[in-house]
Amino acid sequence: MKHYATYALYVLFSCTAMTGFSQNTNQKPRQFNSFPAIVHCNQQELTKVFNTTQGQPISLSFSDNFNFSGTVTSNLVKYANLQTAIVVSPDFSNTIFSVSKITNNDGSISYSGRIINKNYFDGFELKKNTTGEYQLVKMEIDRVMPDCTLQNP
Secondary structure, eight states, rough: OOHHHHHHHHHHHHHHHHHHSSSOOOOOOSSSSSOOOOEOHHHHHHHHHHHHOOOOEEEEEETTTTTEEEEEEEEEEETEEEEEEEEEEGGGTEEEEEEEEEOTSSSSSEEEEEEEESSSSEEEEEEETTTEEEEEEEEHHHHHHHOOOOOOO
């Protein structure tokens, strides 16, 4: 009679070891550690992005001493009520600020966007608070957008 328990135990330990070693433990650095968790945004600064043509440099000064300078790489009107622009900043290791301007049915304007870089753990998301002011709220990118790239064994 064969002892299957030892074989089962061997398979269990092998699977556990393979799973443990295959986990990606490379922690990405934080890019925005020196900035507060919430940065207040002035709507005039957001409007500047949409008034800048593709290929032009732009410097955005948000409150709390947070400046984002770069080049507008895209500024497209996708629909009658949606315009999206992308700013790439070499000052922040080619971090991307993607922002959209939405014209609502009542004629009001809303903004949505993110400041992200796939090589860093943190970024900012543009949100409107309860008083109607826009803020860049710090987020952990890897928790919001998991890395789906294939790793070489």
